[in-house]
Structure formats: structure tokens, C-alpha cells
Amino acid sequence: MSASSSGKQTVPAEVADWLAHSFGDFLGNTSISPSAVPVKPLEDNSGRNQQPQQKDVSSVTERRSKVPPRKRAKSSSVHLHHSKPRQNRDQSQDEPWVDRYKPETQNDLAVQKKKIEEVEAWLKIHILQRQPKQGGSILLLTGPPGCGKTATIQILAKDLGVQVQEWINPISLDFTKEDLRNMFGHDSNFHTFPSQAQAAVFQDFLLRANKYNKLQMLGESSENDKKLILIEDLPNQFYREPSSLHEILRRFVRMSRCPLIFIISDNFSGDNKQRLLFPVDILEELCISTISFKPISTTNMMKVLNRIAATEASLKREKNFAFDRTSLELLCRGCSGDIRSAINSLQFSSMKDYLLEKEFWLKKERSSTVKCEAAPAVSKVRKKTKADNSEDQEIQAIGGKDASIFLFHALGKIIYCKREPVSESEFPQLPAHLSEYRRDTLLIQPEDIVEKSHMSGSMFNLYLHQNYVDFFSDIDDVVRASEYLSTADVLCSNWSTQLVMEKYSASVATRGVIHSNMSRAFAHHQGGMGFRPLHKPQWFFIDKKYQENCLAAKSLFSSFCLPPECLQTELLPYLATLANPMRNQAQIAFIQDVGRLPLKRNLGRLKLETLTDKDPGMPDLFVSSEGDGADAHAVEAAAEVEKTTIDENELGGFPLSSSQCSGSELPCSQPQPVAAQAIMEEDELQVEEYDSD
Numbered sequence: 097m098s099a100s101s102s103g104k105q106t107v108p109a110e111v112a113d114w115l116a117h118s119f120g121d122f123l124g125n126t127s128i129s130p131s132a133v134p135v136k137p138l139e140d141n142s143g144r145n146q147q148p149q150q151k152d153v154s155s156v157t158e159r160r161s162k163v164p165p166r167k168r169a170k171s172s173s174v175h176l177h178h179s180k181p182r183q184n185r186d187q188s189q190d191e192p193w194v195d196r197y198k199p200e201t202q203n204d205l206a207v208q209k210k211k212i213e214e215v216e217a218w219l220k221i222h223i224l225q226r227q228p229k230q231g232g233s234i235l236l237l238t239g240p241p242g243c244g245k246t247a248t249i250q251i252l253a254k255d256l257g258v259q260v261q262e263w264i265n266p267i268s269l270d271f272t273k274e275d276l277r278n279m280f281g282h283d284s285n286f287h288t289f290p291s292q293a294q295a296a297v298f299q300d301f302l303l304r305a306n307k308y309n310k311l312q313m314l315g316e317s318s319e320n321d322k323k324l325i326l327i328e329d330l331p332n333q334f335y336r337e338p339s340s341l342h343e344i345l346r347r348f349v350r351m352s353r354c355p356l357i358f359i360i361s362d363n364f365s366g367d368n369k370q371r372l373l374f375p376v377d378i379l380e381e382l383c384i385s386t387i388s389f390k391p392i393s394t395t396n397m398m399k400v401l402n403r404i405a406a407t408e409a410s411l412k413r414e415k416n417f418a419f420d421r422t423s424l425e426l427l428c429r430g431c432s433g434d435i436r437s438a439i440n441s442l443q444f445s446s447m448k449d450y451l452l453e454k455e456f457w458l459k460k461e462r463s464s465t466v467k468c469e470a471a472p473a474v475s476k477v478r479k480k481t482k483a484d485n486s487e488d489q490e491i492q493a494i495g496g497k498d499a500s501i502f503l504f505h506a507l508g509k510i511i512y513c514k515r516e517p518v519s520e521s522e523f524p525q526l527p528a529h530l531s532e533y534r535r536d537t538l539l540i541q542p543e544d545i546v547e548k549s550h551m552s553g554s555m556f557n558l559y560l561h562q563n564y565v566d567f568f569s570d571i572d573d574v575v576r577a578s579e580y581l582s583t584a585d586v587l588c589s590n591w592s593t594q595l596v597m598e599k600y601s602a603s604v605a606t607r608g609v610i611h612s613n614m615s616r617a618f619a620h621h622q623g624g625m626g627f628r629p630l631h632k633p634q635w636f637f638i639d640k641k642y643q644e645n646c647l648a649a650k651s652l653f654s655s656f657c658l659p660p661e662c663l664q665t666e667l668l669p670y671l672a673t674l675a676n677p678m679r680n681q682a683q684i685a686f687i688q689d690v691g692r693l694p695l696k697r698n699l700g701r702l703k704l705e706t707l708t709d710k711d712p713g714m715p716d717l718f719v720s721s722e723g724d725g726a727d728a729h730a731v732e733a734a735a736e737v738e739k740t741t742i743d744e745n746e747l748g749g750f751p752l753s754s755s756q757c758s759g760s761e762l763p764c765s766q767p768q769p770v771a772a773q774a775i776m777e778e779d780e781l782q783v784e785e786y787d788s789d
């Protein structure tokens with residue numbers, strides 16, 4: 097579509113030229129047309145929008161109108177400090193309550209006070225007390241979605257009189273051929289892909305935001321030109337190639353005059369955006385400060401919901417709109433500390449249709465309970481559990497959040513397996529010969545927990561396997577639990593049915609471990625366990641080593657044309673027993689490493705890696721793209737074998753120098769004495785001759 101047919105106003109040539117010259121130094125020859133830069137107008141405290149950098153307003157507006165906002169109407173944040181007067185509120189029936197009741201002062205914020213203070217202190221140091229020659233500073237705000245990170249920044253900025261200039265992500269579809277030609281010039285031999293253009297546009301945005309003050313409008317004082325740049329959505333290109341972001345940030349830190357704030361929300365499903373975009377070395381190199389927000393606490397959430405519910409009830413004057421405390425608590429429980437989700441659920445559940453439907457179902461339920469009540473009275477505890485279940489369903493029914501749990505907490509819930517006491521009169525007792533299987537009622541549903549951890553069943557089992565023993569106190573219980581884990585493993589062993597069986601496997605493993613642990617069978621003796629650290633499975637390291645060995649074996653002994661398993665389990669053990677196998681140094685070292693099993697009494701243990709509370713749990717080797725490093729691995733592994741030394745086998749040393757971590761390795765040269773002799777010497781084996789007569 098041509099610019100004219102799309103209704104866009106093209107930028108006058110002089111303006112484009114003027115801008116192009118200004119940025120030539122930063123972008124080399126790629127002069128980007130301002131029309132391509134999706135800049136949100138500056139906001140000032142008088143609520144006027146100013147567009148010092150946005151010359152082609154129409155094209156940007158049009159682009160924005162095509163893209164639905166990711167989570168909230170951006171337009172509302174433009175007028176952040178001018179929320180509508182309360183008396184007009186009921187006129188806009190359809191206005192989302194998150195916008196209608198958005199916080200206006202620090203006191204309104206449901207965020208932990210400590211976090212607000214931390215952010216405020218950072219802003220003061222890096223904006224108000226900034227030294228003239230100080231470079232750019234970067235702040236990274238992390239935390240679960242909807243915990244008020246953006247709201248905090250906006251309110252603090254308003255309080256400190258700082259303007260917020262926000263990057264709005266253009267989607268790549270927006271870059272038509274026409275746009276790209278506008279950016280890079282009609283005559284240029286165009287070889288740039290949209291992804292590269294994304295990065296260039298982002299870089300250009302940062303430069304403009306940094307280089308130009310806002311235009312001073314009539315009646316405004318010139319004192320206040322403090323501002324910060326806020327970035328919530330980053331171009332996809334940076335996820336594919338984080339180094340390009342790092343390069344831009346390095347330049348920004350050198351050249352900038354105002355601070356840059358990134359807001360990155362936690363993600364439960366394993367692809368840890370923060371770790372990818374901001375690895376530790378970059379955080380250190382660019383002195384990036386990090387402040388991590390927590391989910392909104394139930395108390396704070398309840399205060400906000402109560403306030404909104406009360407205001408709405410007074411506006412509607414309909415008794416149906418009054419929320420009782422229990423319903424609000426239910427809402428809070430269903431939204432995992434996400435205030436946006438809680439307020440949305442509240443608004444949804446206040447809708448008339450929903451209320452009528454709810455009433456209908458309640459009546460229906462009541463009538464069916466009356467029929468059932470011919471049965472003897474149900475105990476209080478039982479009632480409570482039942483109520484809990486129906487409540488949980490209700491949470492989902494009113495748009496509750498799909499709750500997620502970090503692996504650390506999910507494992508804790510399984511291993512600590514909280515129970516509630518049941519009195520003997522309430523439940524039918526197991527017959528005497530089954531009394532050993534008696535347990536108090538579990539307060540958790542293991543399958544739900546595995547599901548909420550966003551982890552495959554077999555991966556969850558690995559973590560459970562690594563950690564359960566520390567929480568057992570009786571060896572017989574450990575034996576039983578390990579049998580369940582073995583069964584779970586078998587369920588997943590067939591690759592063609594693995595996907596289907598994973599759930600069953602996790603169910604057997606989790607319930608098996610829970611049931612086997614007699615020390616946690618009853619609510620009354622569950623205390624006293626205390627905190628114990630959780631660890632990542634050793635299996636990750638061992639599997640990685642195994643893969644490396646396979647590749648190394650294949651490349652070192654390619655002339656035998658054998659599959660790696662066969663090489664490692666048949667050929668190499670055989671070669672290890674030969675006194676003079678006539679191999680090169682690398683092959684000899686590899687034979688020594690994997691060709692024999694050292695029957696040592698004290699095999700070294702790998703040093704365990706601690707699992708932290710927000711760790712996604714997926715090791716990097718599963719996350720990173722597979723395959724591309726295969727050859728490199730083989731070469732590396734072979735090289736590693738060559739330089740394998742024998743002295744890194746202390747107990748607990750990590751990583752291990754050899755595959756087997758044996759105590760006294762043979763010298764790197766020829767096997768001397770032959771492996772078989774060495775094994776016998778180490779273990780003082782008695783050799784008895786077999787007489788065939």
C-alpha cells in the first residue's frame with residue numbers, strides 16, 4: 097500500500113533531512129525516518145501531550161490503532177494524572193475498573209511500601225541528584241505480572257515531577273516495504289530484514305529520547321526537564337539476539353543524560369526473559385540496578401477490592417452489587433497476587449448476567465443438597481473441604497488467574513505434604529490388616545501442583561528424586577518411595593507413549609513419595625522439619641556428560657563404525673584391558689576415562705546446585721537450541737579428554753574431571769598396570785582359578 101493510499105501524511109523532505117543529519121553520527125548511514133519511530137508523546141504534569149520527536153503523528157496513530165494494547169489502554173496512561181472526577185464515573189459503564197480506580201498517590205498503591213521506597217531512592221539518586229557528567233543509569237524492575245511495577249513508576253515520576261517517556265513496541269507486521277523504504281531511502285540497495293529494523297528503530301528511539309528535551313509550551317516553566325525512559329516491551333529481535341541489545345545499552349550508558357527503566361515480568365514457564373536479556377555479566381558491566389517486586393499481599397489486595405466494591409455498591413444502589421468478605425477473599429485467592437486480574441475479576445463478577453447465573457446455580461445446588469441431606473450430618477471438617485473445592489471451582493468460574501507456582505514451592509508442597517487431622521468418627525476406618533496405610537487427609541492435590549509448576553511430569557520426577565531422601569527419617573520409607581519412583585520411571589520409558597504417560601508417572605511419583613513418608617503421615621507430627629535446601633538433579637550433569645562422551649567416542653573411534661553405546665560398553669572396555677592398544681594420546685585418555693568402571697569404595701559425589709525460589713528449573717542445555725552445538729561439543733569433548741588430568745577428584749569437586757570421578761586414576765599415558773590389574777589391586781579382589789575338571 098502506498099503512503100498516500102493508506103492515508104498517511106508523508107514527512108516533508110526538509111524535516112526528514114534535518115532529522116537524518118542529527119542522527120547520522122549514531123546510526124551510520126541508516127537514516128531512519130521519524131515516521132517509523134513509535135514514540136509515545138511526552139507527558140508532563142499538566143497533562144498536555146507534547147510531541148517533540150514525533151513529526152508524523154498520523155502514521156504513528158494509525159499504526160497504534162491497528163495494534164491492540166497488550167494489557168491496558170495506553171491512551172489511559174497518557175492522561176495518567178488526570179483521572180476522571182468520581183461523579184462522572186458511573187457514566188462510563190464500560191470503562192475497565194483497573195483504569196477507573198487506578199492509584200493516584202503513593203498511599204493508594206497496593207505495592208509493598210519497602211519496594212516503593214527503594215524505587216523512589218533510586219530515582220532520586222539517578223535523576224534529581226545526578227551529576228552533570230554522570231553517564232546513563234539503568235534500572236531493572238522485575239516481579240510477577242500485575243504487581244504494580246508500572247503503576248509505581250508512574251506515581252513516583254509524578255510525585256518527583258519527572259516525565260515518563262515510554263517505548264511502544266511496533267509489531268513487525270507494521271513494517272511494510274514502504275516503511276522500510278522510507279527508513280532507509282528509496283535508492284538504497286535494501287538488504288535489511290525487519291528484525292534488524294526493529295533494533296535500529298529502538299536504538300533511534302533511545303537516542304532521540306536522550307538527546308532532546310520536550311518542547312516548552314506556553315505558560316510552562318522551563319525548570320523541569322527531568323525525565324526517564326520506560327521500556328516494558330522489547331522488540332523480539334533482542335530475544336533472538338540479546339547481544340544487539342547489550343551493544344545498544346553500552347552506547348546508551350556512555351552517552352545518555354536520563355535514566356532508563358526496564359520492566360520485565362516474571363515468567364513461570366521456564367524461558368527466563370530476564371536471565372536471557374540481562375545476564376549477570378551485563379548487569380555488572382553496565383552497573384544495572386535490579387529491584388524485584390513481590391506479588392501483592394492478600395491484605396493490600398483486600399483493601400483495594402473492598403474500597404472498589406464499596407464505591408461501586410454505593411453508585412449502583414443495588415443490593416446485588418454488595419460483595420461479602422468471603423467472595424472478595426475468594427477473588428484474592430484466585431489471582432495469585434495480580435491486582436489487575438483481581439480487579440478485572442471483581443468487575444466481571446459484578447455484572448448482572450453473571451450474578452443471575454450464579455444465583456441460578458446456587459439454587460440448583462441447594463436443592464440437590466437438600467435431597468442428599470437424608471444422609472447423616474456431614475462433619476464440619478468435611479464440609480469445609482467440600483466448600484473449599486467448590487470455592488476453588490468458583491475462583492476459576494469468575495475469571496480467576498491460571499495460577500502458577502515456581503518449581504521451588506511446588507516441590508516444597510509435595511515434600512512437606514501438609515495434612516489436616518480427621519477424627520475417627522468421621523471417616524470409615526480401614527480394616528485392621530490395612531491399618532498401616534492409614535493417613536490424615538492431604539491438603540494438596542499433587543497432580544494440580546505438578547500442573548501449576550509448568551513442568552513436564554518426568555522433569556518434575558527428576559527433581560523429586562533428587563530431593564526426597566533428605567525429608568525421610570526411616571530407611572524402609574525410602575525403600576518404598578524409591579520403588580514408586582522406579583515405577584514412575586518405567587511408565588515414561590517408552591518414547592511413543594511418554595507424552596500421554598507423563599501425567600500418570602508424575603502422579604505415581606508424587607503420591608508414592610507422599611504416602612511412603614510415615615514421618616509426615618499425620619497432621620499432629622508434621623512439625624519440626626525446618627527448612628532444608630532443595631537441589632537440582634545430578635541427572636542433568638550426568639546426561640550432559642553422557643552426550644559429550646557419545647560425541648567424543650564417535651569422533652575419536654570413527655574408524656570402527658560402531659554406534660556410541662556399543663563403543664562405550666563393548667569396544668572401549670575391551671581396549672582398556674589391552675596392554676598395548678596402540679592408540680594416540682587422546683584415545684588412550686578417553687579409554688581410561690570411560691573404558692572401565694573403577695570399583696572404588698568412595699566414589700566422589702557431585703557438588704549439588706541449589707534450587708532457588710524463582711528458578712524456572714529447566715537447565716540451560718534444555719532451553720538453548722539443540723543441535724547447533726553438536727559438532728563443537730564433540731571437538732570440545734575430545735579436546736577435554738586430551739587434557740584430562742587426574743587430580744580433580746576430591747570429594748565434592750565440580751565439575752568432575754572424568755566421567756567416573758574415580759579416586760586414583762591411571763596415568764594419562766598407556767594403561768599401566770592394565771586396567772584389570774588396577775581394579776583388582778584397588779579392591780583387593782581374590783582371584784580363584786577355575787578348574788574345569
Ligand SMILES: Nc1ncnc2c1ncn2[C@@H]1O[C@H](COP(=O)(O)OP(=O)(O)OP(=O)(O)O)[C@@H](O)[C@H]1O
Nearest residue numbers: 194198204205206241242243244245246247361436
Ligand atoms: N492500588 C493499586 N495499586 C496498584 N495498581 C493498581 C491499584 N489499583 C488499581 N491498579 C491497577 O492495576 C494495574 C497494575 O498493573 P501494572 O501495569 O502496574 O503491573 P505490572 O507489575 O507493571 O505488571 P505487568 O508486568 O503485567 O505490566 C494497573 O492498571 C493499575 O492502574
